[in-house]
Amino acid sequence: xxxxxxxxxxxxxxxxxxxxxxxxxxxxxxxxxxxxxxxxxxxxxxxxxxxxxxxxxxxxxxxxxxxxxxxxxxxxxxxxxxxxxxxxxxxxxxxxxxxxxxxxxxxxxxxxxxxxxxxxxxxxxxxxxxxxxxxxxxxxxxxxxxxxxxxxxxxxxxxxxxxxxxxxxxxxxxxxxxxxxxxxxxxxxxxxxxxxxxxxxxxxxxxxxxxxxxxxxxxxxxxxxxxxxxxxxxxxxxxxxxxxxxxxxxxxxxxxxxxxxxxxxxxxxxxxxxxxxxxxxxxxxxxxxxxxxxxxxxxxxxxxxxxxxxxxxxxxxxxxxxxxxxxxxxxxxxxxxxxxxxxxxxxxxxxxxxxxxxxxxxxxxxxxxxxxxxxxxxxxxxxxxxxxxxxxxxxxxxxxxxxxxxxxxxxxxxxxxxxxxxxxxxxxxxxxxxxxxxxxxxxxxxxx
Amino acid sequence: xxxxxxxxxxxxxxxxxxxxxxxxxxxxxxxxxxxxxxxxxxxxxxxxxxxxxxxxxxxxxxxxxxxxxxxxxxxxxxxxxxxxxxxxxxxxxxxxxxxxxxxxxxxxxxxxxxxxxxxxxxxxxxxxxxxxxxxxxxxxxxxxxxxxxxxxxxxxxxxxxxxxxxxxxxxxxxxxxxxxxxxxxxxxxxxxxxxxxxxxxxxxxxxxxxxxxxxxxxxxxxxxxxxxxxxxxxxxxxxxxxxxxxxxxxxxxxxxxxxxxxxxxxxxxxxxxxxxxxxxxxxxxxxxxxxxxxxxxxxxxxxxxxxxxxxxxxxxxxxxxxxxxxxxxxxxxxxxxxxxxxxxxxxxxxxxxxxxxxxxxxxxxxxxxxxxxxxxxxxxxxxxxxxxxxxxxxxxxxxxxxxxxxxxxxxxxxxxxxxxxxxxxxxxxxxxxxxxxxxxxxxxxxxx
Numbered sequence: 064x065x066x067x068x069x070x071x072x073x074x075x076x077x078x079x080x081x082x083x084x085x086x087x088x089x090x091x092x093x094x095x096x097x098x099x100x101x102x103x104x105x106x107x108x109x110x111x112x113x114x115x116x117x118x119x120x121x122x123x124x125x126x127x128x129x130x131x132x133x134x135x136x137x138x139x140x141x142x143x144x145x146x147x148x149x150x151x152x153x154x155x156x157x158x159x160x161x162x163x164x165x166x167x168x169x170x171x172x173x174x175x176x177x178x179x180x181x182x183x184x185x186x187x188x189x190x191x192x193x194x195x196x197x198x199x200x201x202x203x204x205x206x207x208x209x210x211x212x213x214x215x216x217x218x219x220x221x222x223x224x225x226x227x228x229x230x231x232x233x234x235x236x237x238x239x240x241x242x243x244x245x246x247x248x249x250x251x252x253x254x255x256x257x258x259x260x261x262x263x264x265x266x267x268x269x270x271x272x273x274x275x276x277x278x279x280x281x282x283x284x285x286x287x288x289x290x291x292x293x294x295x296x297x298x299x300x301x302x303x304x305x306x307x308x309x310x311x312x313x314x315x316x317x318x319x320x321x322x323x324x325x326x327x328x329x330x331x332x333x334x335x336x337x338x339x340x341x342x343x344x345x346x347x348x349x350x351x352x353x354x355x356x357x358x359x360x361x362x363x364x365x366x367x368x369x370x371x372x373x374x375x376x377x378x379x380x381x382x383x384x385x386x387x388x389x390x391x392x393x394x395x396x397x398x399x400x401x402x403x404x405x406x407x408x409x410x411x412x413x414x415x416x417x418x419x420x421x422x423x424x425x426x427x428x429x430x431x432x433x434x435x436x437x438x439x440x441x442x443x444x445x446x447x448x449x450x451x452x453x454x455x456x457x458x459x460x461x462x463x464x465x466x467x468x469x470x471x472x473x474x475x476x477x478x479x480x481x482x483x484x485x486x487x488x489x490x491x492x493x494x495x496x497x498x499x500x501x502x503x504x505x506x507x508x509x510x511x
Numbered sequence: 512x513x514x515x516x517x518x519x520x521x522x523x524x525x526x527x528x529x530x531x532x533x534x535x536x537x538x539x540x541x542x543x544x545x546x547x548x549x550x551x552x553x554x555x556x557x558x559x560x561x562x563x564x565x566x567x568x569x570x571x572x573x574x575x576x577x578x579x580x581x582x583x584x585x586x587x588x589x590x591x592x593x594x595x596x597x598x599x600x601x602x603x604x605x606x607x608x609x610x611x612x613x614x615x616x617x618x619x620x621x622x623x624x625x626x627x628x629x630x631x632x633x634x635x636x637x638x639x640x641x642x643x644x645x646x647x648x649x650x651x652x653x654x655x656x657x658x659x660x661x662x663x664x665x666x667x668x669x670x671x672x673x674x675x676x677x678x679x680x681x682x683x684x685x686x687x688x689x690x691x692x693x694x695x696x697x698x699x700x701x702x703x704x705x706x707x708x709x710x711x712x713x714x715x716x717x718x719x720x721x722x723x724x725x726x727x728x729x730x731x732x733x734x735x736x737x738x739x740x741x742x743x744x745x746x747x748x749x750x751x752x753x754x755x756x757x758x759x760x761x762x763x764x765x766x767x768x769x770x771x772x773x774x775x776x777x778x779x780x781x782x783x784x785x786x787x788x789x790x791x792x793x794x795x796x797x798x799x800x801x802x803x804x805x806x807x808x809x810x811x812x813x814x815x816x817x818x819x820x821x822x823x824x825x826x827x828x829x830x831x832x833x834x835x836x837x838x839x840x841x842x843x844x845x846x847x848x849x850x851x852x853x854x855x856x857x858x859x860x861x862x863x864x865x866x867x868x869x870x871x872x873x874x875x876x877x878x879x880x881x882x883x884x885x886x887x888x889x890x891x892x893x894x895x896x897x898x899x900x901x902x903x904x905x906x907x908x909x910x911x912x913x914x915x916x917x918x919x920x921x922x923x924x925x926x927x928x929x930x931x932x933x934x935x936x937x938x939x940x941x942x943x944x945x946x947x948x949x950x951x952x953x954x955x956x957x958x959x
Contacts, residue, residue: 088687095685098717100628104597124616126698126715137716139624142593146628149552149597164614168572168648176587180548180594199711200616237543239536242806250574263647267574268585269546358690 072451081458085356104150113467117155125196148181155489157186171226183272183488193394227275228500229265274498283397292318308448334426346430433469520899529906533804552598561915565603573644596629603937605634619674631720631936641842675723676948677713722946731845740766756896782874794878
């Protein structure tokens with residue numbers, strides 16, 4: 064396995080008081096600090112204690128059917144990460160932001176600012192926002208078409224990268240004698256004229272420590288994978304079996320050469336929801352406690368939204384009704400496919416499906432001892448299905464603490480995971496080289 | 512004077528290493544930490560040491576003619592304030608954001624997030640973005656017309672307030688027994704249908720500690736004053752003489768009843784750039800040192816942008832060329848008028864005008880001893896020209912430290928200014944009542 068020689072990475076995907084649908088109802092989250100910034104700063108510190116590469120906050124631009132269930136989105140992730148940056152030193156800081164409902168100039172600025180504030184720890188999970196609820200908050204009558212969203216995302220990222228590149232890294236001179244603040248020859252007007260965006264530039268921010276945020280992507284549709292191969296440096300993905308993981312990994316890898324990229328430039332991190340206990344039996348019992356706390360009516364609403372079919376009146380112990388083909392779905396195509404296949408392959412009733420999805424909305428759940436979890440991660444990694452993992456604690460902070468304090472040391476003992484940070488930036492943690500501005504002329508060679 | 516009985520307020524308007532055009536070249540700013548978040552966190556802490564009401568960061572969405580001169584806008588202000596929030600406990604946190612180049616949903620969310628992160632200390636300085644350079648970064652060929660920008664701002668703020676109000680303050684229930692996270696009857700869909708915006712809502716954030724950010728405004732054109740009277744809770748303004756200050760104050764106050772508002776609901780804070788030294792002579796000499804460091808060519812570019820006339824080839828020791836009437840200006844009308852009147856009234860050459868503007872771009876500069884500065888502030892306050900001041904240190908951190916450590920104690924000894932915080936929120940510091948959601952039914956009275 065060539066893969067076994069690549070470094071191993073760990074991202075903590077954080078959400079409210081945990082990923083499990085019913086996390087906030089379980090005694091392990093007694094405090095339920097969903098509105099408390101200190102809760103999130105402490106999570107950043109716990110992840111840093113475990114030497115993890117990064118923490119990640121997803122986001123959506125609507126409340127949708129979750130009003131009664133969970134406060135996914137109390138904090139706008141970039142402002143939240145700025146506050147976490149101030150309470151940590153090393154941990155990478157990844158935020159979701161939408162290409163469909165932002166202005167490229169504002170978004171590029173915001174991430175440049177987070178990168179400055181954190182000393183080079185910013186990452187952007189690029190999403191195209193596939194729900195109707197979001198579309199309604201931005202003047203649309205329906206979700207913009209899947210293909211159109213990806214076309215916009217493509218132009219958006221191309222432009223954002225140019226904005227980040229508009230200041231060369233040594234443009235700021237700060238020479239009090241000559242009065243030169245910045246060298247105008249190293250600050251570039253873009254006059255960008257795309258199909259959707261016209262932006263003169265430059266960005267109103269000198270080049271940030273990383274040059275630009277780490278680019279992350281998480282959609283696994285055909286357009287999503289192509290987009291990832293073109294732009295992404297890390298991919299978060301939901302893969303339920305080792306075989307599917309290997310297939311996805313290889314699929315992505317094979318798309319890279321078309322864009323002049325190599326496997327080293329893209330890290331694949333499947334999601335894992337770990338239930339950790341001293342024995343396997345206790346871990347399974349813990350998972351069951353959470354499953355038992357799921358409120359079926361909220362879960363039905365969420366499943367309806369995910370599948371684009373109204374299930375709110377559907378019998379819980381019946382199988383799913385016939386679902387539309389994926390080609391008819393304009394929202395998240397890959398998640399739709401994953402859930403549809405899961406329900407059909409395992410012949411699940413709606414109640415069983417809800418239980419399976421409760422932990423991580425389609426991500427793999429694994430209940431076991433710390434050793435068993437480490438084994439599982441190692442086997443995927445060594446079998447070429449992952450460069451690391453997107454750890455999704457079902458409850459917080461306990462679920463993250465257990466992973467950091469009980470699983471990470473085993474990975475470290477096995478020589479799989481770092482025992483201390485060796486880099487200061489998020490790109491550095493992920494083993495990626497610094498990025499130079501595309502507008503930097505090859506000055507040294509030219510004079511050689 | 513009724514005014515003398517109102518509490519006295521102080522905001523620190525912070526910019527890079529100081530407001531003075533040439534601040535970064537002066538030995539007092541030897542470190543020039545314009546790219547260092549710790550510099551700004553320390554400024555927040557200094558302001559908090561002085562028990563100031565708030566700190567404020569202006570913003571512009573373009574580099575424009577400032578590339579060589581100053582890094583006004585390294586940090587996006589809301590992310591910067593989130594990082595400052597994490598390093599402070601009481602100080603209010605005010606950021607400029609544009610109604611012309613943001614989506615209402617995103618902007619409302621961002622400020623709600625800052626208000627949550629800071630425990631109720633967020634403020635929004637509402638601007639309509641009056642420069643061509645900004646328009647070019649958002650797909651426009653010219654500045655959108657002044658009147659159109661204010662129409663958009665009006666609808667934007669109306670909608671933003673509804674978004675903040677879409678969650679009643681007690682909507683989050685968090686009852687693990689019943690499984691009710693939030694009470695859907697207290698979370699309101701808006702179905703907002705304006706001329707420019709259609710937004711379904713609700714906001715994807717529970718009501719923040721202040722309900723909404725403090726609303727601040729800083730344009731003094733006719734439209735600007737009307738907008739302030741309708742929405743603003745604090746106004747930053749450039750007034751060069753006591754008489755002009757009194758006139759502006761009275762003008763604003765007289766506009767309030769039309770909107771059902773009283774003078775207590777709006778605080779007027781004229782800007783002041785203080786040069787502080789042990790003697791008046793030393794303070795004047797200090798100011799002169801800064802004036803001498805202004806680079807005329809950069810200043811000419813900035814003046815050209817401000818006046819909408821190309822002055823880059825104009826003789827420094829000649830008077831200004833004839834200027835267009837204010838009706839022809841689509842950018843910042845009030846600043847244009849202020850500079851035009853200053854140049855004409857005092858018959859200034861371009862070089863003299865640049866010197867006068869160097870400290871605060873049209874704001875009043877005052878050089879004196881701590882006592883003299885306290886006298887000046889007190890006299891404006893008692894004469895009904897101000898509810899407090901927008902202090903614009905010409906260099907940082909020294910200029911802020913001198914104000915906090917030398918002027919504030921005098922104001923405190925005179926019983927003018929608080930000696931400790933008595934409130935926990937920015938609205939509280941400014942003596943404003945909490946805001947209830949407009950969608951909260953009068954439940955208690957109804958049952959009485």
